[in-house]
Amino acid sequence: MFDKYFSLAFDGIKNKKRLTCGIIIILTLVAVIGLSQLDFDSGIELMLPDKGNIHKIISFLRNSNLTNKVVISLSLISEDKDKKDLINAVEQLEGSLKPPLFTKTISGVSRTGIMDEILFSDYFAEIATEKDLLDIDDKINHVYVSERMEEIYRHLLRPQSLFTASILYSDPLGTKLLLLDKLKKQTAFTDYNVSIEEDHFISSDGRHAMIIATTPVAFMDSFGSKKLIQTLKAKIGQLPAYISADIVSGHLRSLSNEKVIKRDIRLTIAVASVAFLLLFFIVFRDIRTIFVFLIPVFAAILSVNLSNLIMRDLAYWIVGLGTAIAGIAMDYGIHIFTAVRNRGNSSGVIRHVARPISIGAITTIGIFAAFFFSDIQGYHQLALFSILSIVFSVLLALFILPHFLSKGEWIFNREWNAHKQN
Numbered sequence: 250m251f252d253k254y255f256s257l258a259f260d261g262i263k264n265k266k267r268l269t270c271g272i273i274i275i276l277t278l279v280a281v282i283g284l285s286q287l288d289f290d291s292g293i294e295l296m297l298p299d300k301g302n303i304h305k306i307i308s309f310l311r312n313s314n315l316t317n318k319v320v321i322s323l324s325l326i327s328e329d330k331d332k333k334d335l336i337n338a339v340e341q342l343e344g345s346l347k348p349p350l351f352t353k354t355i356s357g358v359s360r361t362g363i364m365d366e367i368l369f370s371d372y373f374a375e376i377a378t379e380k381d382l383l384d385i386d387d388k389i390n391h392v393y394v395s396e397r398m399e400e401i402y403r404h405l406l407r408p409q410s411l412f413t414a415s416i417l418y419s420d421p422l423g424t425k426l427l428l429l430d431k432l433k434k435q436t437a438f439t440d441y442n443v444s445i446e447e448d449h450f451i452s453s454d455g456r457h458a459m460i461i462a463t464t465p466v467a468f469m470d471s472f473g474s475k476k477l478i479q480t481l482k483a484k485i486g487q488l489p490a491y492i493s494a495d496i497v498s499g500h501l502r503s504l505s506n507e508k509v510i511k512r513d514i515r516l517t518i519a520v521a522s523v524a525f526l527l528l529f530f531i532v533f534r535d536i537r538t539i540f541v542f543l544i545p546v547f548a549a550i551l552s553v554n555l556s557n558l559i560m561r562d563l564a565y566w567i568v569g570l571g572t573a574i575a576g577i578a579m580d581y582g583i584h585i586f587t588a589v590r591n592r593g594n595s596s597g598v599i600r601h602v603a604r605p606i607s608i609g610a611i612t613t614i615g616i617f618a619a620f621f622f623s624d625i626q627g628y629h630q631l632a633l634f635s636i637l638s639i640v641f642s643v644l645l646a647l648f649i650l651p652h653f654l655s656k657g658e659w660i661f662n663r664e665w666n667a668h669k670q671n
Contacts, residue, residue: 251603251604252600255596255600255603255647256596256600258648259596259599259600259647259648259651260596262648262649262652263596263652266652269649270649273547273645273649276551277547277550277551280550280551280553280554281550283554284550284553284554287553287554287557287563288472288562289471289562289563289564289565289567289568317463317464317465317466317467317468318461318462318463318464318498319351319461319462319463319464319477319481319496319497319498319500320459320460320461320462320496320497320498321342321459321460321461321462321481321485321494321495321496321497322457322458322459322494322495322497323335323338323339323342323457323458323459323460323488323492323493323494324456324457324458324492324493324494324495325456325457325491325492326491326492326493327490327491329491330491331455332446332451332455334489334491335451335455335456335457335458335492336446336447336449336451336458338458338488338489338492339356339449339458339460340356341487341488342460342484342485342488342494343356343460345484345487346460346462346481346484349465350464350465350466350476350477350480350481351462351463351464352463352464352465353462353463354460354461354462354463355460355461355462356449356450356458356459356460356461357445357447357448357449357450357451385422388422389422394422397421397422397423398421401417401421404417405417464477464500466500468498468499468500468502468503469503470503471503471504471507472562473500474500474501474503474504475504475507477500478496478498478500478501478504481496482496507565510565510566510569511565513569514565514568514569517569521576522542525542525576525579526538526539526542529541529542533586535590537586537653537654538586540582540586540650540653540654541579541582541583541585541586541650542579542582544578544579544581544582544642544645544646544649544650545574545576545578545579545582545638545642547641547645548578548637548638548639548641548642548645549574549638551637551641552634552637552638552641553567553568553634555637556630556633556634556637559633560629560630560633563630563634564627564630566627567627567630567631567634570631570634570635574634574635574638574639577613577639578638578639578642578643579642580609581606581609581610581642581643581646581647582642582645582646582650584602584606584646585599585602585606585646585647585650585651585654586650586654588601588602589650589651589654590654594651594652594654599647599651603647606643606646606647607643607647610639610640610642610643613639614636614639614640617631617632617635617636617639618632618636619632620632
């Protein structure tokens with residue numbers, strides 16, 4: 250039954266060779282265009298198991314108030330400009346950072362409401378040490394609370410309470426003072442002095458200012474990080490020429506990691522391609538082996554698009570492993586190439602090697618299919634991509650490649666042998 254249906258399919262494609270080639274070329278062009286439109290995920294979550302607490306930890310880091318901030322440092326680079334020009338630039342940039350990428354921006358605080366407006370107070374629970382928490386716990390008792398309330402009462406009877414009442418209402422136990430002490434120590438350690446002028450964060454020399462923006466984009470979100478940084482750089486590009494800006498954000502780290510992964514993938518693919526082509530030309534000395542090399546390339550391009558259509562958000566490392574899959578899939582083309590060069594490209598010759606090639610492919614597919622039983626989503630993507638690549642490679646090797654080959658040596662190989670004899 251296998252021989253019968255294989256011969257029917259092979260001869261049918263042979264009789265419509267031009268149509269088949271046209272379809273393959275069109276599919277390849279569409280796949281290449283689609284490949285340029287794909288967004289790959291460079292996050293680590295795809296390689297983590299679904300079970301356990303690891304995803305809870307990643308979720309905590311993703312949603313932490315310390316990781317959804319973008320700090321922009323603005324500097325005056327022209328000696329002709331002064332603090333007023335710097336503040337104008339700060340207000341221009343701050344006004345342009347709007348939702349949905351930026352939900353809140355702060356470039357300073359008012360002097361009268363500094364304790365109510367200072368954003369660092371939101372992070373006390375995240376930066377407080379165990380000793381800080383123990384100190385606070387010791388203060389939550391009848392004696393301390395009574396003393397604290399009496400102190401606040403006496404303070405409210407004074408005229409200056411008009412300016413400090415909001416501080417006492419928001420922090421009756423004085424826990425924010427612990428945070429301010431930490432900030433003072435950090436400032437002294439870094440020798441970074443910031444003053445508040447015209448309700449803006451300005452450096453002591455008046456040449457630098459700071460904006461702190463809150464974003465809903467998680468720093469582990471490579472897609473969102475790319476859009477966030479691109480938008481921010483576009484806004485910074487609209488500032489006057491006398492202003493330079495530096496961005497401090499975890500999102501830049503995500504983009505940097507993605508850039509490194511892309512570079513490594515390109516290098517790996519280039520080295521593997523050159524190595525395969527040199528090996529083919531040295532061993533076979535036949536330029537027709539270029540068709541053998543192109544089979545897994547076409548198969549990989551088609552598989553990436555189809556895998557992304559099924560699973561969405563493919564990981565970058567899946568594409569990187571494509572070079573290894575290409576090495577496996579190239580064996581099918583080598584077997585067909587050898588058979589055709591020695592015995593011709595008739596249906597009977599190809600059918601003779603089709604059965605062992607198919608059995609070998611099914612065995613390899615079975616190995617990758619076992620990855621679907623894993624709890625790691627990245628393994629599922631690898632399994633789907635690998636299986637599709639192998640299936641396309643086998644089909645191209647059995648039904649398409651033989652029609653581009655013929656029995657005997659190609660002219661390059663004949664001339665090579667003639668040269669050796671002489």
